[in-house]
Amino acid sequence: MKPIRLFGLSLFSGILLAFSWPAIGFSYLIFLAWIPLLLLAEAFMISRKNYVALKVYSYSFLTFLIWNVGATWWIVNASFEGALMAFLANSALMAGVFTLVFNLRKRFQINRSIWLLLPFWLAGEYLHHDWDLSWPWLTLGNVFAGDIQLIQWYEFTGTGGGSLWILTINILLLQLYRAWTQKQALKQDVRTIAFALMLPALVSLAMYFSWEAKGKSIQIAVIQPNVDPYNMKFNQATLGDQLDKMLQLAASVCDSSTAWLIGPETALARSIDESQLEESVRIQKIRTFQASYPKLNILIGAETHRVYEPGENFPSTARKSPDGEIRYDVYNTALNIQRSIAIYHKSKLVPGVEQMPFPWLFKYIEDYAIDLGGSSGTLGKQDERTVFRSKDKSSNPAPAICYESVFGDFMTEYVRNGADFIAIITNDGWWGNTPGHKQHLMYASLRAIENRRDIARSANTGISCFVNQRGEILQAQPYWQEGAIKGNMHLNTGKTLFTITGDLIGKTSVLIALLVWIWGIVNRFRKRKPKAL
DSSP: OOHHHHHHHHHHHHHHHHHTSTTTSOGGGHHHHTHHHHHHHHHHHTOOSTTHHHHHHHHHHHHHHHHHHHHHGGGGGTOHHHHHHHHHHHHHHHHHHHHHHHHHHHHHOOGGGGGGHHHHHHHHHHHHTSSTTOOGGGOGGGGGTTOGGGOTTHHHHTHHHHHHHHHHHHHHHHHHHHHHHTTOOOHHHHHHHHHHHHHHHHHHHHHHHHOOOOSEEEEEEEEEOOOOTTTTTTOGGGHHHHHHHHHHHHHHHOOTTEEEEEOOTTSEEEEEEGGGGGGOHHHHHHHHHHTTOTTOEEEEEEEEEEEEOTTOOOOTTOEEOTTSOOEEEEEEEEEEESSSEEEEEOOSOOBTTTBOSSHHHHGGGGGGSOOOSSOOSOOOOOSSOOOOOOTTSOOOEEEEEGGGGGOHHHHHHHHHTTOSEEEEEEOOGGGOSSHHHHHHHHHHHHHHHHHTOOEEEEESSSOOEEEOTTOOEESOOOTTSOEEEEEEEEEOOOOOHHHHHOSHHHHHHHHHHHHHHHHHHHHHHHHHSOOOO
């Protein structure tokens, strides 16, 4: 193909991928989005020119860069440098996986080698969820977050099943196109595509319309204080006024039957010493409010820190005081305020904002971490998923903080630890009124379906809402407006297959990809082995 045609195919795939994303365009475009890029790779499969793999990498990088920028351009509202890093790094990784598959296909030289894309891409998605540069926002299965009627079967597979479905349909359609251009019979190919496309959708529709909420119900209240994160939230002089506003909103919806009040991420801004929580004036004011509601448990976000005693062991995330005498950790925290105060520290940290990637390499440039108003630089975190308990031990929420709710496999750990509903606390005001906060909201529906858990979502600037076990969004509050809602949520104690196994598709794909890669290396050395004289 001529370079202009190759460029056109690369560009077209990127545009289709971007415009298939939630809050951007139409999700069904995803079933066609990979075909131009796969056609481009097919053209290079028969090429004997030099640097073929480099050309495939370059064209696919362009495709994935268009996808990343088109679907997540809103990151620039928080940080231009952070957005640029995310766009380039994610596109480079995606192009690397695609080019690896291309090289293996050249090595195997088999017509059906295109199916190698499935295990390698799915393995890449799985691994991209659990390292220092994790960015699962563009996991292919996320694309249907706004089409919950089609993906009720995510309770078995998680978003990995959606990624598998998408790639399978794209490859089948490419094969149909090949057969058409070669004037072969199309009837069997059309039947196969129709079956692969319609079966998951029909199963999902049957599940959706027959689903009944499970578990007893309790009343939960959610507040949306709408505090500007750039100009007000972290201003020391306004902290008292912010809390007064939140308590006023809470009083408008709480009553004697309310079991939980959910407040947003870092609602208690400016760090509080964890050893002196009860002495905090703001905690005492919350206690006074809580005394009027005997059943009320409060789950709210805060910035906290812990000071290490001299000689005490401390993790690599610990910071030094200006004089170098004190070591301490800073946390993005969820507090469960009842008779005592339970603590959960956010564990999935945003790369470049809350966590310096690869600290062994970049520890000394941590001062250049992106500052979004609160605590920046590498934060402390914890390894286990803490589940909170109500005063009467009748309900057990999972305190998911912001970015954590994007990770499906990660969220199952809360449910395995006993969570019967999920509380997502977040602050999506950094991005402005863009697709960013809408996509984040829609991803909550995926977590509800995967685990069949009701979700109470408290977002500082919106969108606060409830999400039921079918993934339906209820009582959504307008963005950038203060508000408060209450509703009855069900406490489900059952576990889905995905909750039990986690991302089994991703784990299996890693194993298959590793075996294929080793097989490819062995075959390569076999071909190089000199013949006996």
